[in-house]
Structure formats: structure tokens, C-alpha cells
Amino acid sequence: MPIISGKLRHRVTIQSPVTVSGEYGGTYETWFPYSGQEASEWEEGTNSEDAVEYEVGDIVYDPADNDKYYICTKDHEAYDGEKPLAENSYWKEIDKDDFNKAFAWASVDPVRGREYWDARQAQSEVEGKIIMRYRNNVTPDKRILFQGRPLEILAILNPQERKEQLEILYKEWQ
Numbered sequence: 001m002p003i004i005s006g007k008l009r010h011r012v013t014i015q016s017p018v019t020v021s022g023e024y025g026g027t028y029e030t031w032f033p034y035s036g037q038e039a040s041e042w043e044e045g046t047n048s049e050d051a052v053e054y055e056v057g058d059i060v061y062d063p064a065d066n067d068k069y070y071i072c073t074k075d076h077e078a079y080d081g082e083k084p085l086a087e088n089s090y091w092k093e094i095d096k097d098d099f100n101k102a103f104a105w106a107s108v109d110p111v112r113g114r115e116y117w118d119a120r121q122a123q124s125e126v127e128g129k130i131i132m133r134y135r136n137n138v139t140p141d142k143r144i145l146f147q148g149r150p151l152e153i154l155a156i157l158n159p160q161e162r163k164e165q166l167e168i169l170y171k172e173w174q
Contacts, residue, residue, distance in 0.1 A: 008105040012130065013145040014138055015102070018071060018092070031143065031150075032071055032094065033059065033102050039069055043078070052078045054090070059099065069096045106132035108146050123173070127154070130168040134158065138166060 015031040042060045043052045054060075058072040070091040110128040130144060130151070144151040151170040158166060 007107050008132065010106050010108045010146060012104055012106045012108065012132070013102055014104065014135075015143050015145055015150075017141065018094075019073075030057065031145075032057065033099060039099060042070075054078060059094070061096075069094045069099050104132050104135065106130050106144075108151075126172045126174065128170055128172070130166075130170060132166050132168070134163045134166055138168065144168065144170060 017029050018032045019027050019029050039059045039061050041063050054072045055075050060070050062068045071094050073092050074090050108130050110126050113126040115124040140153050151172050154171055155169040
């Protein structure tokens with residue numbers, strides 16, 4: 001069954017887990033890219049007074065080599081010719097294709113929902129199906145961000161193994 005592009009009316013973000021350094025030296029896992037995040041050109045100051053501040057999760061590309069993208073893993077100020085040319089304590093190289101393919105058009109359809117009590121608190125979950133064009137960068141370790149809500153990937157189906165579309169079964173906790 002061919003996919004009809006008019007039915008793909010929701011913009012979704014495919015997020016990958018990334019480990020970053022915390023403010024006090026610890027590490028934690030977060031998701032990249034954030035909703036609607038854009039990559040910016042690498043900038044630096046000439047001294048500490050006009051340093052450019054970068055925060056965890058900022059994404060830059062090197063104008064000299066447009067194929068290299070980096071994610072900031074630790075808050076810092078950039079000056080005195082610092083370049084994110086190699087992985088160091090502040091920058092981690094990321095795959096440009098993963099960043100550019102992070103956004104997609106899809107059809108998001110809730111299929112089932114339920115509500116239950118757990119430890120005297122109401123919990124609800126919604127399960128559903130996302131249909132999108134085939135892409136090889138969608139794996140079960142990633143998640144989908146839809147209208148600011150994270151959707152956990154339960155299964156990825158490639159109907160008839162044709163590499164035309166993906167059916168992604170998801171779960172959303174509320």
C-alpha cells in the first residue's frame with residue numbers, strides 16, 4: 001500500500017540519546033535534537049570579555065568543514081581560537097545526517113488509552129501508531145517528539161519489507 005503524502009500532516013522530531021556533562025562534573029543522558037532546534041555557525045570571541053557562551057545541547061557546525069556538526073556537552077565560554085575540531089570535554093561530534101533527518105512528516109494516530117491507579121496517583125498511558133516514509137535512522141533506542149510530548153518507541157514495522165513506509169508503535173505516559 002503506497003503512502004499518501006496528504007495524510008502525513010504532523011511534523012515530528014526523531015530524538016537520539018546523548019550523554020552530556022553536568023554542572024558539577026557528573027554525567028546524564030538527554031535527548032538530541034530538541035524540538036525545532038537549528039544548528040548555528042561556530043563563533044568565538046577574541047578574549048574572555050567578548051566570549052561566546054554555549055550551553056549544553058547547543059549545536060554548531062564548522063564553516064570551514066560544513067559536514068561536521070558538534071553538540072555542546074558542558075556549559076562554557078569560547079574564546080582565544082578554540083575550535084570544536086575534535087571531541088573534547090566540551091564538544092561531541094554528531095552525525096550531520098542524523099541531525100538533518102531528525103524532522104519528518106508523519107501521521108500520528110492514538111489507538112488505545114487507559115487510566116489506572118498506581119501508589120494512589122492516577123496514571124494514564126496512550127498507545128498508538130505513527131506512519132511515516134521509510135528512513136533507516138529510526139531505531140528502538142530513539143524516541144519521537146510530537147507537539148512537545150515524548151513518545152516511547154515500542155516497535156518499528158516495515159510493511160512487506162518494501163522500505164516505503166514505517167509503522168511505529170508508541171506509548172505515551174501522561
